Amino acid sequence: MKKIISLLFLALWVVSCSSNNDDAEMIAIDNPEISLPIPSGFPELNSFVSLNKPTKYGVELGEKLFSDKRFSADNTISCSSCHIQENAFSDHHPQAVGIEGRVGLRNTPPIQNLAFMKFYNWDGSKLQLENQPLVPIITHEEMDSSILEVIGKIKDDAQYKELFRKAFGDENVTPDRIYKSIAQFEYTLISASSKYDKVKRKEGQTFTESEAAGYKTFQQKCAVCHSGELFTDQSFRNIGFPLNTDSNEAGRGRVTGIPADFMSFRVPSLRNIEYTAPYGSFGQFPTLKSVLDYFDAGVLDAANLDPVFKNNEEKIPLTEEEKTNLIAFMKTLSDTEFVKK
Numbered sequence: 001m002k003k004i005i006s007l008l009f010l011a012l013w014v015v016s017c018s019s020n021n022d023d024a025e026m027i028a029i030d031n032p033e034i035s036l037p038i039p040s041g042f043p044e045l046n047s048f049v050s051l052n053k054p055t056k057y058g059v060e061l062g063e064k065l066f067s068d069k070r071f072s073a074d075n076t077i078s079c080s081s082c083h084i085q086e087n088a089f090s091d092h093h094p095q096a097v098g099i100e101g102r103v104g105l106r107n108t109p110p111i112q113n114l115a116f117m118k119f120y121n122w123d124g125s126k127l128q129l130e131n132q133p134l135v136p137i138i139t140h141e142e143m144d145s146s147i148l149e150v151i152g153k154i155k156d157d158a159q160y161k162e163l164f165r166k167a168f169g170d171e172n173v174t175p176d177r178i179y180k181s182i183a184q185f186e187y188t189l190i191s192a193s194s195k196y197d198k199v200k201r202k203e204g205q206t207f208t209e210s211e212a213a214g215y216k217t218f219q220q221k222c223a224v225c226h227s228g229e230l231f232t233d234q235s236f237r238n239i240g241f242p243l244n245t246d247s248n249e250a251g252r253g254r255v256t257g258i259p260a261d262f263m264s265f266r267v268p269s270l271r272n273i274e275y276t277a278p279y280g281s282f283g284q285f286p287t288l289k290s291v292l293d294y295f296d297a298g299v300l301d302a303a304n305l306d307p308v309f310k311n312n313e314e315k316i317p318l319t320e321e322e323k324t325n326l327i328a329f330m331k332t333l334s335d336t337e338f339v340k341k
Helices: 002-030 056-066 134-138 147-154 158-168 175-187 195-200 209-221 288-297 320-331
Strands: none
Touching: 056 158, 056 175, 134 147, 147 175, 158 175, 209 320, 288 320
8 A cells, every 4th residue: 555655656747747838837937048149259147147037027026117107216217218229328427317306426328248347337446237226226326226125016017026027937026136137137238230330240331531530539549448349348437537426436446545546437338329329427528529629628637547648648649630539430330229219
């Protein structure tokens, strides 16, 4: 009798395991991974991407969360309120504007090619994209909320229940799943279809005379910092921009506490730069021309001023023709498909 009972339990266990495996397999099949294209010349993916690979429904969920104004305390601000697609996921404010018109510390950074970045935020305070969404949620000048408050608002939403089930296998809404989904969506925001890219890939386009001259000047005077196909070496540099006198600002030094990092910021990518004015950590410059004029006239000196300027009388000399040509070249980095213009 005991033997029969043991065999019965064994059979039930086998059936149960088989059923669980089938369920897991169905989830995998119904929610396939999305392959991230790595454009020619781009660096390797951030090491954390492999731990949170984008999936069909993970990305769909992340995009919905990205645009949900319930993330803010008064239901007026979403991630997409500041990260606007037609502006390469930036905005046109000198400094980010949150709920009740509160003005933040810094300019809204564009969101593009994040899967290839080593650092996030202007000061590099985050190394993992999944750890970034909480920052705007809890910041007083941005959403001024909490992740638990957000979950309380969305956990009974029928559409979210369905998406969480499709993305993760059940309807449970957790902070970790929210962060992972938003990051999955952001990982898919890859920009590599500009005129520059098409010229490099020999897809039937060529630079104008002005663009070609600008590219030559760029290689001579700009490519040290704006290097590689991301057009940033992802370093942190003090380039002598006008100072933000807010006592909370110290650039990279705010993260590391090292004096040599004071007012150093992550070198921005020049991709889609045409769409992301104003420029600078707190929007000091309204146009690309004003940035180049400033470099030409001379930047603020500092003990930790980048050698590119320190060793060249605190400036990058540029003729008016070189400025015009540089801007023409930088506009070839505009990806109209990416911003859907």
